[in-house]
Amino acid sequence: MPRDSADSSFVERLSSGFPADMFARAEQSYLEEPRGRWQGARGFVARPRSTEEVSDLVKACNEAGVGIVPYGGGTGLVGGQIAPEGEPETPLILSLERMTRIRAVYPQENVLIADAGVILANIQAAAAEVDRLFPLSLASEGSARIGGLLGTNAGGVNVLRYGNTRDLCLGLEAVLPDGRVWNGLKRLRKDNTGYDLRNLLIGSEGTLGVITGASLKLFPRPASLGTAVFVIRDAEAALELLSLAKSRLGESISAFELMHRTGLDFLAEKLPDVRRPFGSHHPEWMILMDIGLPRGLDPQEALETLFVDAEAEGIVTDAVIAQSEAQRDEFWAVREQIPEANRRIGAVSSHDVSVPLGELPSFIARVRQAIAQVGDFRINCFGHVGDGNLHFNVFPPEGRSRDEFLDETKAIKRLVHDISAELGGTFSAEHGVGRAKKADLERYGDPVKLAAMRAIKDALDPKGIMNPGAVLP
Amino acid sequence: MPRDSADSSFVERLSSGFPADMFARAEQSYLEEPRGRWQGARGFVARPRSTEEVSDLVKACNEAGVGIVPYGGGTGLVGGQIAPEGEPETPLILSLERMTRIRAVYPQENVLIADAGVILANIQAAAAEVDRLFPLSLASEGSARIGGLLGTNAGGVNVLRYGNTRDLCLGLEAVLPDGRVWNGLKRLRKDNTGYDLRNLLIGSEGTLGVITGASLKLFPRPASLGTAVFVIRDAEAALELLSLAKSRLGESISAFELMHRTGLDFLAEKLPDVRRPFGSHHPEWMILMDIGLPRGLDPQEALETLFVDAEAEGIVTDAVIAQSEAQRDEFWAVREQIPEANRRIGAVSSHDVSVPLGELPSFIARVRQAIAQVGDFRINCFGHVGDGNLHFNVFPPEGRSRDEFLDETKAIKRLVHDISAELGGTFSAEHGVGRAKKADLERYGDPVKLAAMRAIKDALDPKGIMNPGAVLP
Structure with a gap:
């Protein structure tokens, strides 16, 4: 677990290395979740504009042993984006809201590459502009951001035909807990070259790294x-x-x-x-x-x-x-x-x-x-x-x-x-575990899987700085 | 890396705990790959009949520090199923060929659950029997087994429409390197409860565990x-x-x-x-x-x-x-x-x-x-x-x-x-890395991804017994 807080002295120390508007006190909007179930710890939010800045932030937090809560559109329903009050250390909220560029669209390839902070509705619109479909669709599509949707492997109404968010992703760019950037933004339908890091990060709810960009599948629009x-x-x-x-x-x-x-x-x-x-x-x-x-x-x-x-x-x-x-x-x-x-x-x-x-x-x-x-x-x-x-x-x-x-x-x-x-079912189909369902994961999760999850978490994030307190029991 | 060989004294020591026909000297057929590119080390093959037996074998190998090469239909084209001669320790070949039961078919759910040793053509046939399609199709479908196809995330001719093997899998049962059984044989289309261990094992080419069973997606047959x-x-x-x-x-x-x-x-x-x-x-x-x-x-x-x-x-x-x-x-x-x-x-x-x-x-x-x-x-x-x-x-x-x-x-x-x-492409689209393409992975792989792979491997298989020498540089 993190050993230090993202308090004003930490932020002050860091701020010289970043643009002046990088850090701000977290307003109430960052500290609430849609159902108003609990109150987040009042700390600081960082709003990077580039993958490089995310990398620098994560490196600094890693060195200092400060926790990070990755923040997309804030629409998650299990508190994965909210570090609650009362924890010993206050993490830094890392919001992707300024990384909103659609980096490239390849209509012939049915591929779109976007920053993690792009709002889902804007991706849908960019696809429609080239007569394609990005089929992920859910109630919060006007505010949910693709990084968060990937982090939680969101579902929605078109899963039956097109799959969950993970099925719509060809590649990722992500900052791992040590601050290094994994460049996995492939446009390939087939790539069997080692472990599936993409799917490991998708659905890990920010506990293994910060997704900064994604290569997404587009589809022909039905006639x-x-x-x-x-x-x-x-x-x-x-x-x-x-x-x-x-x-x-x-x-x-x-x-x-x-x-x-x-x-x-x-x-x-x-x-x-x-x-x-x-x-x-x-x-x-x-x-x-x-x-x-x-x-x-x-x-x-x-x-x-x-x-x-x-x-x-x-x-x-x-x-x-x-x-x-x-x-x-x-x-x-x-x-x-x-x-x-x-x-x-x-x-x-x-x-x-x-x-x-x-x-x-x-x-x-x-x-x-x-x-x-x-x-x-x-x-x-x-x-x-x-x-x-x-x-x-x-x-x-x-x-x-x-x-x-x-x-x-x-x-x-x-x-x-x-x-x-x-009946062979699950306690979380599409919302994830976050902080609200950790006890369920402990109760219903396969113990061998839980042990493997813990081993992977410790291997990739030995200081436990990424979304501390989320997912893992 | 393994510290001991699966030699006759090891096999003798183990054999009392298993059925008499569990172990045999590996015949030539286990030591060749389809293109005849190299010769496997002549050791022993174990042929378990159940997940429990696989678990016992892996536990024993883990304790003794003996390597294991999981073996499906032997059709892989990158030598992932062949431990070559000349390595210091000879691993045990663990063949799934006796685990050939289709455990259950749920036509209404479009789900089929199979042992890892079922030959692909038999899965296709079982699906056709209930008027469904299992779309994975490739030249070796008459001998490739589903465990190996999952282990290598095989491709084939229907990927365009139905995806790679990983896209056709809903859940896995697998024996992890410590011998414990992960029961992830879900029949669910949506299950967001922790890290995606399924996709981590799929395509890991037997280096993170032995797949013993799979829950597979069926599809309606086109009219x-x-x-x-x-x-x-x-x-x-x-x-x-x-x-x-x-x-x-x-x-x-x-x-x-x-x-x-x-x-x-x-x-x-x-x-x-x-x-x-x-x-x-x-x-x-x-x-x-x-x-x-x-x-x-x-x-x-x-x-x-x-x-x-x-x-x-x-x-x-x-x-x-x-x-x-x-x-x-x-x-x-x-x-x-x-x-x-x-x-x-x-x-x-x-x-x-x-x-x-x-x-x-x-x-x-x-x-x-x-x-x-x-x-x-x-x-x-x-x-x-x-x-x-x-x-x-x-x-x-x-x-x-x-x-x-x-x-x-x-x-x-x-x-x-x-x-x-x-051009943003890959050196292995559908065949995997195995032993033939390790140098390519080192040359072309993203270094941050490679470091993460190594960390995951060490975390889940600290003794390095699972498919030693495969995939990881």
């Missing part, structure tokens, strides 16, 4: 897009619809999201301006599905045919198929506003689990039953069901507040994660 | 397949055709292979029974292309349309489109027999490079020019051009033998790899 909301028979029918859709549409399915009546109820209560797909009728279980097709196929026709077949098999009972771009946006607004409605209701406990696809129905049934025994909670179970990934969130009964139930949070979290583990 | 051979204007036109095809067919292109006149010449000379696509006419540059389409699209029509457009743009001059499954097989036989024809001619030097796609034409032109200055060689440049991966192989002039030119091999290899490196 046409289609979106539908299907009302399914029950939770189990989600998998039946997915199987049927896959057999019909192969890999053309970009998104396959589960929504539950509770989500629509919450929208009606808290965000009534969001137009709901079946008006005031809120079906129990729905699937929001996106497809992207090659030339020669019509997405509306494909979705209609799928509906007819799925209805004949008793899988779906109703559907709305978007007839326009505007309607597609409307359907997606429902899905995207559910987390905000959740936030306004206030969850007693929220979860980011994934289980093997075949275990999803049994997971949902078992958890519902177990929670019913704890109390009369409302459950909003939604998310990336095509990936086996559910955001299974538990809310107080109507008219009551989450604050009345905070004593139950721990028990609920435990039972949800226990059942997920029993 | 219809199409194959064509296009005659392209010149090497540069390969990229133009790829761009055009991608814009028309999106991700439906499964394979995009370059073939050169020399390959057809060699076939005519050495394997005249292989039917060549344009008979005795051998065009200079050709692309063999495979597409797999969803329902509602006709592959022959799609390929014809592509041809018409590409001809209009001056990209292609001729084409044959397969009219039947038999003709598809015929076209593929040409591609698949080229390496055998190469072998019979006898290469002075062969290469497995990849460069950024946009640099391919300049790579081909520069290397041809540079080699012409060394001597009057024949060049067969072919391979997975859609991935930027070329097998750029250099042969003696007609009527002469490779043995006359072995003095030039080193210089040719150097110039090919130098030019590849200058």
Whole structure:
């Protein structure tokens, strides 16, 4: 662990070697995470403009034994970007916000190279400018930065078709804990020359180094897009619809999201301006599905045919198929506003689990039953069901507040994660471990893997300066 | 490095703890690699039947400081599976050939779990039995085993669409160098719970542990397949055709292979029974292309349309489109027999490079020019051009033998790899480093990455028993 703080005397000592505006006292915005769950330690933030400056900063911190918290867009949901108050040493926040250059775009190669501080929406836009797709897409895309997305291996709504963030990365540039720069910004689809350092850094949540640049995969844009909301028979029918859709549409399915009546109820209560797909009728279980097709196929026709077949098999009972771009946006607004409605209701406990696809129905049934025994909670179970990934969130009964139930949070979290583990699932599908889920990692993680992680961490960061206190139990 | 040999006294000491047939003197087949480049050290082979037995063997070797060479199907092309004669200590060959069980298939989840010793063709067949595709496909699929394919992150002909072997793996079971079993056989598409040990082991060529089982991704089978051979204007036109095809067919292109006149010449000379696509006419540059389409699209029509457009743009001059499954097989036989024809001619030097796609034409032109200055060689440049991966192989002039030119091999290899490196490419796209390319890794590898690799190796395998002498300089 770090032996010193990034206090004013440390910053003063360093500042002569850097541009005058490198260091600042960390404002409140750096010390909060999106759900407001805890307060970060008030220290300093460094805002380098180049990889070289990052390297110099890391070297100086390494020498002094000062911790570093790499900071991207600040959108992480497990506190990986926040060093909490009360730790013995205050780390330096290293924000990549000034490294926002798209370094190069190679449309013919379907490659884009970006600084780590580029905001996801800007990468999407740069890809679109050359008629390509960068498929990573999630609610925080307007503020999340690619370095943080890689550091946490973010998921989102297009994983089913295009994979997680790690699958979209061809190469990295990173500053390792000793301050040396690894230049791995390859534009190659195949490169079998030694250990996969790229994937080791991706998802390590800043504990093994600071990502400063990335070489990213672009994709051809599908010729046409289609979106539908299907009302399914029950939770189990989600998998039946997915199987049927896959057999019909192969890999053309970009998104396959589960929504539950509770989500629509919450929208009606808290965000009534969001137009709901079946008006005031809120079906129990729905699937929001996106497809992207090659030339020669019509997405509306494909979705209609799928509906007819799925209805004949008793899988779906109703559907709305978007007839326009505007309607597609409307359907997606429902899905995207559910987390905000959740936030306004206030969850007693929220979860980011994934289980093997075949275990999803049994997971949902078992958890519902177990929670019913704890109390009369409302459950909003939604998310990336095509990936086996559910955001299974538990809310107080109507008219009551989450604050009345905070004593139950721990028990609920435990039972949800226990059942997920029993079914071969995980306690963190796409959010990572950060600081919030370290105890879970210790409880549910494979001990041999944990020992290997610890050995790797000690080997690459013997002073423990990189994101101290995060991930590793 | 190991401090002791797996000699008869070591094996005798161990044998009481294992089934009687666990150990045997290694026959010649374990001591050769496919191109017959060197001879392995004659020692013992262990053939465990279970992960537990692998664990016991590794523990025993670790205690005794005896090296282990993990052995799959023996098809590796860089000597990773062969500990050469002349090393101070003879390692134990640990063959996975008795671990050939497909443990489970989950068609609904598109997941298959297999022992590490299952032959690739058997995995393909098990997937086909449930109407799914396991897309990894390469010339040695009848003998390569999945553990070795993962250990080397094998490539093959379908990488363009489905990725390298690492992209097809959801989870691993592996015995780490201390003999402990990591159970990471997840069936999850999303699991962000700590460092990516899976990808660290994949491609580490047995130097960090022994893979004993894998959880693999299956895919829906495309509704219809199409194959064509296009005659392209010149090497540069390969990229133009790829761009055009991608814009028309999106991700439906499964394979995009370059073939050169020399390959057809060699076939005519050495394997005249292989039917060549344009008979005795051998065009200079050709692309063999495979597409797999969803329902509602006709592959022959799609390929014809592509041809018409590409001809209009001056990209292609001729084409044959397969009219039947038999003709598809015929076209593929040409591609698949080229390496055998190469072998019979006898290469002075062969290469497995990849460069950024946009640099391919300049790579081909520069290397041809540079080699012409060394001597009057024949060049067969072919391979997975859609991935930027070329097998750029250099042969003696007609009527002469490779043995006359072995003095030039080193210089040719150097110039090919130098030019590849200058263009941002690699000296090993899909074959790995093994023992044959260690000096290349030292010459071309990023020093910061190499230092990190060494630190990781020392941390996980402090005694250096896992595949000693492979990969790490």
